[in-house]
Amino acid sequence: MADFAIGVDLGGTNLRIAAVDGEGRLIEKVTLGTKVALGRDRVLDDMCDAIRRLRDKYRASSRLLGIGIGVPGIIDMEAGMIRESPNLPGWSHSPVRSQIEERLATRVILENDANCAAFGEKWLGAAREVDDMAMITLGTGVGGGIVLEGHIWHGMNGMAGEFGHTTIEPEGVLCGCGNHGCVEQYASASAIMRMARVAISSGRAPALAKAASSDPEFSARAVYNLAIQGDEDARGIFQQVGRALGILLGNLINSFNLPMYVVGGGVSSAWEAFSPAVFEEIRRRSLVYAATAPASQAGEQGASARVKAKVTRNTIITRALLGSDAGLYGAARLPMTDNRQMSSSRSA
Numbered sequence: 153m154a155d156f157a158i159g160v161d162l163g164g165t166n167l168r169i170a171a172v173d174g175e176g177r178l179i180e181k182v183t184l185g186t187k188v189a190l191g192r193d194r195v196l197d198d199m200c201d202a203i204r205r206l207r208d209k210y211r212a213s214s215r216l217l218g219i220g221i222g223v224p225g226i227i228d229m230e231a232g233m234i235r236e237s238p239n240l241p242g243w244s245h246s247p248v249r250s251q252i253e254e255r256l257a258t259r260v261i262l263e264n265d266a267n268c269a270a271f272g273e274k275w276l277g278a279a280r281e282v283d284d285m286a287m288i289t290l291g292t293g294v295g296g297g298i299v300l301e302g303h304i305w306h307g308m309n310g311m312a313g314e315f316g317h318t319t320i321e322p323e324g325v326l327c328g329c330g331n332h333g334c335v336e337q338y339a340s341a342s343a344i345m346r347m348a349r350v351a352i353s354s355g356r357a358p359a360l361a362k363a364a365s366s367d368p369e370f371s372a373r374a375v376y377n378l379a380i381q382g383d384e385d386a387r388g389i390f391q392q393v394g395r396a397l398g399i400l401l402g403n404l405i406n407s408f409n410l411p412m413y414v415v416g417g418g419v420s421s422a423w424e425a426f427s428p429a430v431f432e433e434i435r436r437r438s439l440v441y442a443a444t445a446p447a448s449q450a451g452e453q454g455a456s457a458r459v460k461a462k463v464t465r466n467t468i469i470t471r472a473l474l475g476s477d478a479g480l481y482g483a484a485r486l487p488m489t490d491n492r493q494m495s496s497s498r499s500a
Contacts, residue, residue, distance in 0.1 A: 218487025398433020
């Protein structure tokens with residue numbers, strides 16, 4: 153078997169670990185619950201035990217290149233520690249990388265989970281035919297990652313790509329970060345639920361109210377189901393999602409002029425409901441997009457879109473292809489590249 157790396161997607165709920173070879177073939181994947189309530193050491197022990205099992209199972213016939221770990225939150229790239237992570241309470245300012253390296257005696261690269269997802273899509277997904285791209289991840293919150301010349305762009309100290317906290321409504325909804333009107337408050341799963349509750353409390357959204365009262369697990373998925381069935385209140389919520397993303401993407405296109413922007417994360421499965429508003433808003437707000445849009449711009453995807461971005465220099469906006477595995481593949485890719493030898497703005 154060829155050389156391989158191990159990628160880890162460390163979430164607040166699930167811990168996923170995969171062995172991946174240099175050609176991007178998934179060798180084996182393990183999924184565990186993240187026992188956050190039991191403390192950081194318990195989570196690290198569970199993670200390292202699972203990594204050891206994978207490592208020992210395959211290293212007799214191949215070489216382990218290293219371990220990449222995607223973590224939600226702000227990462228201090230040089231120190232190898234998590235500065236802040238709302239999904240991992242008690243992990244702030246802890247030297248996680250060195251703690252894992254001590255347990256495993258193996259090279260470890262710690263990275264933001266959205267950056268890992270962008271790196272995965274660049275390697276094997278929607279952006280594999282381009283060198284430069286940006287990705288927006290839509291989940292409970294909104295994250296992002298930037299890849300330039302095939303490498304993750306970290307900015308000055310590892311905080312580049314915080315797209316979820318870009319202001320789109322200066323006097324808008326208060327965000328957990330302290331700002332008002334962040335994209336995260338309009339285009340995440342939690343934002344969809346907030347807007348649904350507002351609509352229900354107004355007394356003018358009977359279908360949403362009925363769904364919420366009859367389903368104890370009422371979620372953003374339920375709002376999407378109503379939207380595709382034609383409920384106007386649910387459709388209006390996804391139009392707000394699309395408008396927020398369109399404003400964000402218009403600004404990114406005007407600022408970076410990249411060939412591809414990829415939209416991923418769980419909420420991206422509602423692409424059909426929000427993408428028309430995305431493109432309508434971008435056309436209104438981006439002069440650069442007006443000059444570089446492909447002839448068919450309503451959600452181009454797949455190989456034809458990737459080739460078009462590379463050959464014709466169009467601006468392509470498309471859904472991610474790797475789904476929830478994008479971050480795993482990106483994390484596994486980290487040790488396969490020599491990111492630690494790059495300049496400070498690109499170092500991992």
